[in-house]
Amino acid sequence: MSELRERFGEYGGRFVPETVIGALDELSEAYRGLADDPAFRAEFEGLLSRYVGRPTPLYRARGLERSSGAPCIYLKREDLCHTGAHKINNALGQVLLASRMGKRRIIAETGAGQHGVATATAAALAGLECCVYMGREDMRRQRLNVVRMRMLGAEVRPVDTGTGTLKHATSEAIRDWVTNVGATHYVIGSAVGPAPYPEIVADLQSVIGDEAREQVLAEDGRLPAAVIACVGGGSNAIGTFRAFLGDDEVALVGVEAAGEGVDTGRHGASLGHGRPGVLHGSYSYLLQDDDGQVVEAHSVSAGLDYPGVGPEHSALRDAGRVRYVSATDEEALRAFTWCARAEGIIPALESAHALAFVAREGAELGARGALLVCLSGRGDKDVDAAAAALGIDA
Amino acid sequence: MPDGAARLDAAFAGAGRPLFIPYVMGGFPNPDASLACARALAPHADVLELGIPFSDPLADGPTIQAAGQEALDRGVRPDDVIEIAGALDGGPPVVLMSYVNVLLAAGPRAFLERAARAGVAGVVVPDLPVDEAGDIRDAAGRAGVALVPLVAPTTAAARLAAVGRAAQGFVYCVAVTGVTGGEVAVDAELRAFLGRARANIDAPLAVGFGVRTPGQAAAIGEIADGVVIASQLIRLVEQAQDLATAQRSLEGFAADVAVALGAAPTPA
Numbered sequence: 001m002s003e004l005r006e007r008f009g010e011y012g013g014r015f016v017p018e019t020v021i022g023a024l025d026e027l028s029e030a031y032r033g034l035a036d037d038p039a040f041r042a043e044f045e046g047l048l049s050r051y052v053g054r055p056t057p058l059y060r061a062r063g064l065e066r067s068s069g070a071p072c073i074y075l076k077r078e079d080l081c082h083t084g085a086h087k088i089n090n091a092l093g094q095v096l097l098a099s100r101m102g103k104r105r106i107i108a109e110t111g112a113g114q115h116g117v118a119t120a121t122a123a124a125l126a127g128l129e130c131c132v133y134m135g136r137e138d139m140r141r142q143r144l145n146v147v148r149m150r151m152l153g154a155e156v157r158p159v160d161t162g163t164g165t166l167k168h169a170t171s172e173a174i175r176d177w178v179t180n181v182g183a184t185h186y187v188i189g190s191a192v193g194p195a196p197y198p199e200i201v202a203d204l205q206s207v208i209g210d211e212a213r214e215q216v217l218a219e220d221g222r223l224p225a226a227v228i229a230c231v232g233g234g235s236n237a238i239g240t241f242r243a244f245l246g247d248d249e250v251a252l253v254g255v256e257a258a259g260e261g262v263d264t265g266r267h268g269a270s271l272g273h274g275r276p277g278v279l280h281g282s283y284s285y286l287l288q289d290d291d292g293q294v295v296e297a298h299s300v301s302a303g304l305d306y307p308g309v310g311p312e313h314s315a316l317r318d319a320g321r322v323r324y325v326s327a328t329d330e331e332a333l334r335a336f337t338w339c340a341r342a343e344g345i346i347p348a349l350e351s352a353h354a355l356a357f358v359a360r361e362g363a364e365l366g367a368r369g370a371l372l373v374c375l376s377g378r379g380d381k382d383v384d385a386a387a388a389a390l391g392i393d394a
Numbered sequence: 395m396p397d398g399a400a401r402l403d404a405a406f407a408g409a410g411r412p413l414f415i416p417y418v419m420g421g422f423p424n425p426d427a428s429l430a431c432a433r434a435l436a437p438h439a440d441v442l443e444l445g446i447p448f449s450d451p452l453a454d455g456p457t458i459q460a461a462g463q464e465a466l467d468r469g470v471r472p473d474d475v476i477e478i479a480g481a482l483d484g485g486p487p488v489v490l491m492s493y494v495n496v497l498l499a500a501g502p503r504a505f506l507e508r509a510a511r512a513g514v515a516g517v518v519v520p521d522l523p524v525d526e527a528g529d530i531r532d533a534a535g536r537a538g539v540a541l542v543p544l545v546a547p548t549t550a551a552a553r554l555a556a557v558g559r560a561a562q563g564f565v566y567c568v569a570v571t572g573v574t575g576g577e578v579a580v581d582a583e584l585r586a587f588l589g590r591a592r593a594n595i596d597a598p599l600a601v602g603f604g605v606r607t608p609g610q611a612a613a614i615g616e617i618a619d620g621v622v623i624a625s626q627l628i629r630l631v632e633q634a635q636d637l638a639t640a641q642r643s644l645e646g647f648a649a650d651v652a653v654a655l656g657a658a659p660t661p662a
């Protein structure tokens with residue numbers, strides 16, 4: 001594999017303490033070496049198929065079609081991956097890599113808990129020690145995943161700073177890595193962070209779009225009119241979009257969290273309403289005040305409750321190749337119920353943001369052809385929070 | 395006024411002993427008190443490091459994080475800290491410590507020119523490795539502010555040399571593999587790191603992160619040209635009942651460190 005991309009236009013880079021620069025170089029080197037190593041590829045691809053359950057199905061969602069007015073909707077079923085979300089594609093790849101690099105300890109941050117569960121799972125499989133940082137508020141609203149991580153043998157370290165959400169968990173994970181960098185690999189959970197992480201995560205998640213493109217072509221004999229994915233840090237979106245970036249006729253739509261509304265200031269729409277700056281090691285769009293202090297995000301979905309976004313999305317935004325929109329908490333909750341009732345699929349609240357866009361603009365966009373939606377995860381983790389928000393009793 | 399790098403060079407060249415570089419978080423516990431704390435330290439300080447609070451300080455442990463957050467919660471802004479630097483002008487050279495996003499948000503050029511007007515001699519940016527520093531280094535050069543780079547025990551020899559070539563004023567050697575607020579061990583490993591740094595870097599070497607006691611400062615003074623103490627000073631402020639007590643405690647501690655580093659004792 002050639003050099004890993006460190007910049008996406010003016011975005012990306014490595015804005016981190018000097019202490020971890022050597023480890024980032026080592027990671028680049030190891031990934032480039034192993035990406036083309038036949039034995040490593042065979043091990044990883046074998047696990048993707050027999051352990052994760054890939055390829056995930058492409059499912060024609062006729063129930064959503066009936067009620068949205070879009071004539072053809074495909075769901076890329078990442079919710080059917082082992083552990084319940086696309087996060088395992090990245091976590092498994094990175095943990096195998098870390099194992100080959102001789103690391104003994106794995107750390108991760110998590111918001112919704114899906115990345116934490118995926119990392120704890122991969123670490124259990126590889127026999128490595130695992131520690132996951134999670135904001136106190138996220139531990140409350142994604143309780144199921146906290147229990148799962150502990151069952152898998154991981155230590156879950158609560159993070160009490162600030163609002164106790166993903167930004168703070170990520171900062172703590174980076175501090176741990178700065179302190180224990182020798183024997184520890186930091187499995188970052190989205191296409192964010194210092195180079196080479198955004199490129200590695202996008203590469204590991206590209207399997208989503210590569211499969212989906214082939215599956216749609218096999219079904220329809222032509223490309224979809226639009227590809228839609230939710231954007232937190234942006235890993236499921238970039239993993240889905242990359243296969244279509246060269247297909248100019250395919251519209252790409254990333255859906256950020258509008259939280260309580262983008263005018264309220266309580267949202268997670270960094271691409272729509274932020275300015276470029278540095279958070280967690282890379283230069284990218286960011287929710288910040290005039291002084292460069294990072295502002296707290298807000299979303300009903302813990303996985304989108306993050307003030308930053310991956311640098312490749314910032315470049316795609318500026319280039320106009322991807323349209324970034326947002327959906328509010330309320331729209332996402334409505335789409336959550338819609339998908340459950342119309343399809344018998346309870347989606348993750350993150351993925352429900354992508355569905356909310358389909359509810360809003362699907363009929364118009366769908367007139368030109370099929371809509372391909374990345375259903376990034378399942379909603380088991382969200383039933384408590386959603387039941388409370390929707391007023392559903394047990 | 396001579397430019398910042400020249401003033402820092404003069405401070406290192408003129409002392410004839412390792413420098414004491416205490417750190418104050420600007421605006422903690424409030425702007426006036428942080429200025430008073432800096433003034434209590436100044437008589438014993440050879441260079442003063444003044445922190446700008448930031449929302450996501452990745453290189454800092456709990457003590458500096460909490461101090462910065464308290465300042466932010468009080469509404470302290472970067473310009474307030476630059477103003478504190480201005481009020482300290484005439485004392486030891488001031489080096490601002492700021493995360494990169496604060497510079498980017500203000501515009502590096504505007505930020506550094508404002509700092510220069512306030513008499514600031516240098517800036518330390520802990521999340522700006524040498525390979526990313528191009529634009530900011532140029533802006534600092536034009537403003538006459540030294541951009542002080544950092545190196546860590548994990549920095550490879552070739553990189554140490556590259557940092558050394560880019561360095562202005564001095565090089566900040568991070569004593570521990572980790573964040574601020576821990577406790578340094580002055581051991582063979584640290585000596586070996588300073589040896590590598592010395593072999594590859596011509597600029598003066600200051601050591602910080604985890605230095606808590608005058609004894610540790612003295613031991614580090616044997617292998618380095620300067621010693622930075624930060625979190626420990628914040629702890630002293632936190633432990634004090636009131637500002638006057640905090641000032642006395644800082645003053646006493648700073649005097650002990652200065653003497654440990656070979657300064658002539660000042661009459662009380």
Ligand SMILES: Cc1ncc(COP(=O)(O)O)c(C=O)c1O
Nearest residue numbers: 190232233234235236303350377
């Ligand atoms: C199911 C699901 N989808 C999406 C996301 C958002 O992350 P990303 O934007 O990296 O795909 C998360 C994050 O926790 C998630 O759990």
